[in-house]
Amino acid sequence: MIALKKILVVDDEPDISSSVKRGLERNGFQVDAYTDPEKALSEFKPGIYDLLLVDIRMPKLNGFELYREIKKKNDSAKICFFTAFEVYYEEFKKVFPTLDVKCFIRKPITISDLVVHINAELNNK
Amino acid sequence: MQHNKNRLSDLTEFINIASHEMRTPVQSILTHAEFLYNRPEKYTQEYAQIIFRNAMRLQTLCNNLLDVNRIERQTLKLKKEKFDLTELVSYIIQDFKSSIENSLYDAKNIKLSFESAGEIIVEADKDRISQVITNLIDNAFKFTEVGSIKITLEKKDETAVITVKDTGSGIDPHVLSDLFSKFMTISVKGTGLGLFVSKNIIEAHGGDIWAKNNSDGKGASFIFVIPNNSSGKYKICIKS
Numbered sequence: 001m002i003a004l005k006k007i008l009v010v011d012d013e014p015d016i017s018s019s020v021k022r023g024l025e026r027n028g029f030q031v032d033a034y035t036d037p038e039k040a041l042s043e044f045k046p047g048i049y050d051l052l053l054v055d056i057r058m059p060k061l062n063g064f065e066l067y068r069e070i071k072k073k074n075d076s077a078k079i080c081f082f083t084a085f086e087v088y089y090e091e092f093k094k095v096f097p098t099l100d101v102k103c104f105i106r107k108p109i110t111i112s113d114l115v116v117h118i119n120a121e122l123n124n125k
Numbered sequence: 126m127q128h129n130k131n132r133l134s135d136l137t138e139f140i141n142i143a144s145h146e147m148r149t150p151v152q153s154i155l156t157h158a159e160f161l162y163n164r165p166e167k168y169t170q171e172y173a174q175i176i177f178r179n180a181m182r183l184q185t186l187c188n189n190l191l192d193v194n195r196i197e198r199q200t201l202k203l204k205k206e207k208f209d210l211t212e213l214v215s216y217i218i219q220d221f222k223s224s225i226e227n228s229l230y231d232a233k234n235i236k237l238s239f240e241s242a243g244e245i246i247v248e249a250d251k252d253r254i255s256q257v258i259t260n261l262i263d264n265a266f267k268f269t270e271v272g273s274i275k276i277t278l279e280k281k282d283e284t285a286v287i288t289v290k291d292t293g294s295g296i297d298p299h300v301l302s303d304l305f306s307k308f309m310t311i312s313v314k315g316t317g318l319g320l321f322v323s324k325n326i327i328e329a330h331g332g333d334i335w336a337k338n339n340s341d342g343k344g345a346s347f348i349f350v351i352p353n354n355s356s357g358k359y360k361i362c363i364k365s
C-alpha cells in the first residue's frame with residue numbers, strides 16, 4: 001500500500017485553506033490546514049509533511065517568517081509559497097538570502113493545476 | 126522628479142495590494158466553482174454561499190476603486206432625500222445579523238447591538254450614508270475576534286452622531302492621524318480605500334468623521350457626525 005503524501009496548508013483566509021484542503025484530499029493527499037500561522041508553527045511536528053503550502057501575506061507571522069522558523073525545527077522541509085501577492089523569487093532572496101526556495105504558486109489557480117505544481121515539487125529531488 | 130517617483134512608488138505598491146485583494150476572493154470563487162462543476166451534487170448550498178461572499182468582496186473593492194476615481198475627479202454626486210437614520214441603521218444591522226446566521230460572515234463570537242434615541246430624520250444621500258456605516262461595521266468585524274460591536278445613534282443639537290464601538294485590537298497610535306488617508310491600511314487585508322471614501326462622503330455632507338482608541342483600553346470607536354439638514358457640497362472637494 002502506497003502511503004499518502006502529507007501536505008501542510010497555512011493560509012489565513014478560511015475559505016482558501018478549507019477549500020485547498022478539501023481539493024487536495026479529493027486528489028489523494030493527506031492534508032492538515034491552518035488559518036493561524038502561529039498555531040501552525042506551535043503544532044508543527046518535524047518529519048511528518050512531504051510539502052508545506054504556505055501563504056505569504058498573513059497577520060502575526062508572514063509566510064517567509066513561518067518558513068524560517070519551521071526550518072529550525074525541520075531543516076529538510078520542502079515548501080511552495082502560495083500567494084496572491086506580487087512577491088517573487090528575487091524579493092524572497094533579498095529578504096532571506098540564506099533560504100533556498102524556488103516554488104512560488106500564484107493565486108488564483110484551479111485545484112487541478114495546483115495538484116500538478118505540487119506533484120512536480122514532490123518529484124523534484 | 127522626486128514627487129513623481131514617490132507617486133509612482135505609491136502606485137506600484139497600490140497595484141500590488143489591489144491585485145492581491147482581487148486574486149484572494151477569485152481564488153475562493155474559482156476553487157468552489159470547480160468543486161460545483163466536478164461534483165454538483167455535494168455541498169451546493171455551502172459552496173454557493175462561499176462564492177457569493179467572495180463575489181461581494183470583489184464588488185466592494187470595485188466600488189471603492191470607482192469611488193476613489195470619482196472623488197479625485199470631483200464627480201461624486203450626492204442624491205439627497207429625507208429619511209429616518211434609525212431605520213436605516215436597523216436595516217443594516219439586520220443585514221449583518223442575517224449574514225452571520227447564514228455563515229456569510231465569520232463572526233459567531235461577536236455580539237452586535239444597536240442603540241438609538243428614536244426617530245432621527247436627516248436629509249442626506251441614503252445609499253452613501255449606508256455605505257459609510259457598512260464600511261465602519263465591516264472594519265470593526267475585521268479587527269474583533271471576540272467581544273462586541275455596539276452602534277449608537279444620537280441626536281445632538283442639529284446633528285446626528287453615529288458611533289461604532291468595538292472591543293477589538295484597537296488602532297496603533299502611530300497611524301491614527303493618517304487613518305483616513307488614501308491607501309492607508311493597518312492590516313494585511315484591505316486596500317486602504319474604504320475609510321478614505323467614507324471620510325469624503327461624510328465631508329461632502331458637511332459632516333466630520335474620526336477615530337479613537339477606547340478609554341478602557343479595549344478596541345476602538347469610529348464616530349461620524351452629519352447635520353440633520355445637510356447643506357453640504359454636492360461635489361466632493363479634495364483637501365490638499
